[in-house]
Amino acid sequence: MKTTIRVLGLGVALAAGLAMSLPSYAAxxxxxxxxxxxxxxxxxxxxxxxxxxxxxxxxxxxxxxxxxxxxxxxxxxxxxxxxxxxxxxxxxxxxxxxxxxxxxxxxxxxxxxxxxxxxxxxxxxxxxxxxxxxxxxxxxxxxxxxxxQGPRHALTQVPVSKPADLSGIRMRTIGAPVWIETIRAMGAEPTPIAWGEVYSALQMGVIDAAEAQPTAIKGAKLYEVIKHVTKTGHIQLxxxxxxxxxxxxxxxxxxxxxxxxxxxxxxxxxxxxxxxLGEKALADVAASGVTISEVDLAPFKKAVAGVYELLDLNKEVAIVNRVLGR
Structure with missing residues (x-):
């Protein structure tokens, strides 16, 4: 009987020890x-x-x-x-x-x-x-x-048809090197600020332009503070x-x-x-009075061609092309 009790006690102790050793996941x-x-x-x-x-x-x-x-x-x-x-x-x-x-x-x-x-x-x-x-x-x-989130387009107060049209324009962008250098190569002056501040910054003239995807242009009501959307699609977000x-x-x-x-x-x-919803968003933006323009992308692609090498991304670009089979 005593032997049985000792064995049971040992089993309880082992079980308790095992339970303590296993990870416990709460909600x-x-x-x-x-x-x-x-x-x-x-x-x-x-x-x-x-x-x-x-x-x-x-x-x-x-x-x-x-x-x-x-x-x-x-x-x-x-x-x-x-x-x-x-x-x-x-x-x-x-x-x-x-x-x-x-x-x-x-x-x-x-x-x-x-x-x-x-x-x-x-x-x-x-x-x-x-x-x-x-x-x-x-x-x-x-x-x-x-x-x-969609293609990023240029949002400006003036018409844009080529990179030279962006010269001297302060354009809000994301504060990461690839974004900054892309916008700089396109001809504008990259200006990183928080997304929540873009509307007021455009309204007050702190920045001259921004770049955003169609659904965000509509969602943030940026059509109220810009005059032109040029469909550059320079970065797929x-x-x-x-x-x-x-x-x-x-x-x-x-x-x-x-x-x-x-x-x-x-x-x-x-x-x-x-x-x-992207095309519908652009249609709604156009209905508000903003001019939506198609553009020849060749000059913009040529302008940003050096960004890959500048940021030492040639190896990664090759990996992308290999994975995509192109």
Whole structure:
């Protein structure tokens, strides 16, 4: 009898020890912010992502979505996430190139012609390996990089038909080297400021111009403070959904796979909305009185041709072309 009790006691102790040695995953909430309006395709994609993640993980992973810069500008949200705060965001990938320089290629001028090309490359082994390096270098986890926001066009107060027309014009752009050098090569003076400040900066004349995708032009009501949209499409804005590594590591491996898969799936959903609503957004902008112009892209492509070499991206461009089979 005593032997039986000792054996049972040993079993209980072993079970308790084993339980203590296994990782414990409590419910985790991911707070994801965006600078864009709730009705923007990215905002709608995030709301769908939230619902599907919570259902698929049975509430073990919860998502809170914050629109219209409620958690700050994109750079501020990235800084919060890196500091360990439970924050994530949808960001242009070039902002992450300070940690992994190769990532800048996702915003290289005139490199991707369609969303399908960007989506294919974002799931390639080469690109995913850069994502692994990002976690090591920055404390950020990239869930998916196929959240397409559309082609960036020039928004000005004067007509533009060639790079020389942008000479001396202060144009708001994203504060990453590939964006800055692209805008400079196109002829304008790159002026990085927060997205939430673009409307007032244009209104007050702090900047002369901006560049943005069709749905964002409409969502931010920039048609009220500009006169011309020139369809340069100089950069295809492919963005990534990133979260704090500290928060991510609190999620079980099974749930991490669910979240990643749904991030890719809903990136495609949001991208589809971007494509569907983009032309309608431009039509609405035109109806407001803004002039929408097609332009010969050859002079602009020639003007930015040196950006790849300037930023040492020739190797990455070759990788993109190999993956896309061109």
């Amino acid at each position: 985790t909430t991911l707070r994801i912010g965006t600078v864009l309006a709730p009705d923007d395709p990215m905002g709608r994609g995030l709301e769908k992502f939230k619902a599907e993640v919570e259902e698929a993980t049975k509430g073990e992973v919860r998502i809170q979505v914050f629109h219209s810069s409620q958690l700050g500008d994109t750079t501020e949200m990235i800084d919060q996430a890196r500091a360990g705060a439970n924050v994530g965001t949808v960001t242009d990938v070039a902002r992450l190139s300070s940690f992994v320089p190769s990532l800048a290629v996702m915003s290289a001028p005139f490199l991707f012609d369609t969303f399908e090309q960007a989506d294919k490359f974002a799931l390639s082994e080469d690109y995913l390996s850069w994502g692994d390096t990002l976690k090591e270098k920055s404390g950020l986890v990239m869930l998916a990089s196929n959240w397409y 492919v963005t990534a959904l990133v979260v704090s590594a500290e928060s991510w590591d609190q999620i079980s491996a099974d749930n991490q796979k669910i979240v990643r898969d749904l991030a890719v799936e809903n990136g495609r959903y949001a991208s589809g909305l971007t494509i569907e």
